Amino acid sequence: MSQLNLPSTPGKLKPDKFSPYSHRLRPHRITLFSTLLLALVLLFFYISYSPSSSSSPPRRFLWGGPGWESQVRSSAKVRSGGRFTVLVTGAAGFVGTHVSLALKRRGDGVIGLDNFNDYYDAKLKRDRRSQLDKSGIFVIEGDINDRELLEKLFDVVPFTHVMHLAAQAGVRYAMKNPSSYVHSNIAGFVNLLEVCKSANPQPAIVWASSSSVYGLNTKVPFSEKDRTDRPASLYAATKKAGEEIAHTYNHIYGLSITGLRFFTVYGPWGRPDMAYFFFTKHILSGKQIEIFEGPNHRSVARDFTYIDDIVKGCLGALDTAKKSTGSGGKKRGPAQLRVFNLGNTSPVPVTRLVSILEKLLKVKANKKLMPMPSNGDVMFTHANISSAQRELGYKPTTDLETGLKKFVHWYLKYYSGSKKRSSW
Numbered sequence: 042m043s044q045l046n047l048p049s050t051p052g053k054l055k056p057d058k059f060s061p062y063s064h065r066l067r068p069h070r071i072t073l074f075s076t077l078l079l080a081l082v083l084l085f086f087y088i089s090y091s092p093s094s095s096s097s098p099p100r101r102f103l104w105g106g107p108g109w110e111s112q113v114r115s116s117a118k119v120r121s122g123g124r125f126t127v128l129v130t131g132a133a134g135f136v137g138t139h140v141s142l143a144l145k146r147r148g149d150g151v152i153g154l155d156n157f158n159d160y161y162d163a164k165l166k167r168d169r170r171s172q173l174d175k176s177g178i179f180v181i182e183g184d185i186n187d188r189e190l191l192e193k194l195f196d197v198v199p200f201t202h203v204m205h206l207a208a209q210a211g212v213r214y215a216m217k218n219p220s221s222y223v224h225s226n227i228a229g230f231v232n233l234l235e236v237c238k239s240a241n242p243q244p245a246i247v248w249a250s251s252s253s254v255y256g257l258n259t260k261v262p263f264s265e266k267d268r269t270d271r272p273a274s275l276y277a278a279t280k281k282a283g284e285e286i287a288h289t290y291n292h293i294y295g296l297s298i299t300g301l302r303f304f305t306v307y308g309p310w311g312r313p314d315m316a317y318f319f320f321t322k323h324i325l326s327g328k329q330i331e332i333f334e335g336p337n338h339r340s341v342a343r344d345f346t347y348i349d350d351i352v353k354g355c356l357g358a359l360d361t362a363k364k365s366t367g368s369g370g371k372k373r374g375p376a377q378l379r380v381f382n383l384g385n386t387s388p389v390p391v392t393r394l395v396s397i398l399e400k401l402l403k404v405k406a407n408k409k410l411m412p413m414p415s416n417g418d419v420m421f422t423h424a425n426i427s428s429a430q431r432e433l434g435y436k437p438t439t440d441l442e443t444g445l446k447k448f449v450h451w452y453l454k455y456y457s458g459s460k461k462r463s464s465w
């Protein structure tokens with residue numbers, strides 16, 4: 042500004058005949074310039090503070106104070122039979138809720154963190170949180186991008202483990218709101234790792250990657266040794282980026298990190314943005330469902346994996362995670378770095394998923410088969426789980442029909458409109 046010799050009093054312009062810019066400094070131009078500048082500043086603030094869902098305004102979370110700290114300590118306390126003190130990010134999410142409860146049940150101390158964004162019905166998240174409350178798990182409303190909050194948590198509790206499940210999920214939504222994926226899956230993850238690397242002691246980290254990292258691969262089943270450099274969606278690309286970021290923090294700071302590639306996880310208290318969930322809703326209401334198919338009517342298939350099996354895999358990963366080796370932000374020796382597929386090993390066509398739902402709901406679906414749009418979806422997924430089996434003792438036992446039966450049972454109860462709520 043000073044270079045342009047603008048006056049300190051707006052509206053009063055004293056042209057400087059020696060200024061090379063004097064010919065431009067007319068009052069209406071200044072107004073235009075100021076408006077543009079203001080617009081740029083506002084845009085900068087909007088981008089900098091953009092929340093994880095575009096439809097939400099920037100939110101401030103309340104935390105801290107002696108009462109808050111005592112709730113944190115009490116929730117993090119290890120009870121009989123337990124060993125770990127675990128920070129679960131995304132605790133009010135689908136997998137986060139189930140994993141938190143499983144940890145608490147066996148005596149581990151658990152603190153949940155969740156930003157309760159409105160990517161899908163926040164009421165479902167609040168109802169999940171009520172279940173966690175009942176089990177004595179304190180869920181803090183806050184964002185993984187909030188460095189101060191994370192540092193405070195590590196000051197109050199020496200976490201042994203972080204189960205990092207907070208993320209912007211969903212393959213197709215990445216085309217609508219790409220920045221939310223960068224905000225949560227990249228910036229948020231880095232922020233969390235920054236705090237973990239400086240913590241004393243450093244926790245071991247287990248986090249959710251995704252089957253989508255296999256992208257356009259055609260060799261099945263997908264093995265951890267396969268290439269993962271052809272993601273089909275921005276979601277997949279951010280998960281793949283997360284795996285590379287994990288490598289860096291392991292390499293430089295000695296953080297023990299385990300990535301779990303989840304394969305289309307489903308079950309009670311699931312995510313309403315997933316096909317099995319909204320197909321159920323639409324079948325019941327008579328709304329048409331679109332079933333994607335490949336070229337020449339090839340069916341699209343997924344290695345659908347039931348939530349209880351995934352929870353066992355997560356606990357197995359926590360139980361076998363070695364300690365991080367760094368302290369004071371410095372690496373003291375090589376640390377564990379792992380990645381595992383957590384799938385079901387038996388892909389099922391989406392058409393079959395729909396027939397199972399029709400049978401369970403006793404309603405015929407209003408179906409429309411249509412070519413798979415170019416939306417980030419892949420044709421099929423199929424996990425090779427031998428590595429998880431060997432190292433984590435992971436062994437999925439729930440087939441799609443059995444798992445969907447449990448889901449439908451929960452769904453009908455939860456949305457029955459009665460005041461009664463399904464209990465765990």
Ligand SMILES: O=C(O)[C@H]1O[C@H](OP(=O)(O)OP(=O)(O)OC[C@H]2O[C@@H](n3ccc(=O)[nH]c3=O)[C@H](O)[C@@H]2O)[C@H](O)[C@@H](O)[C@H]1O
Nearest residue numbers: 210211251252253303304305315316317331332333341418
């Ligand atoms: O394993 C993962 O890493 C991912 O799993 C999940 O992604 P997906 O496997 O794509 O599940 P989901 O959306 O339920 O679609 C299921 C099937 O229905 C088909 N599908 C979908 C919508 C539709 O209208 N029609 C349709 O045929 C569709 O083509 C697909 O074949 C998680 O959402 C994601 O967050 C991530 O965790």
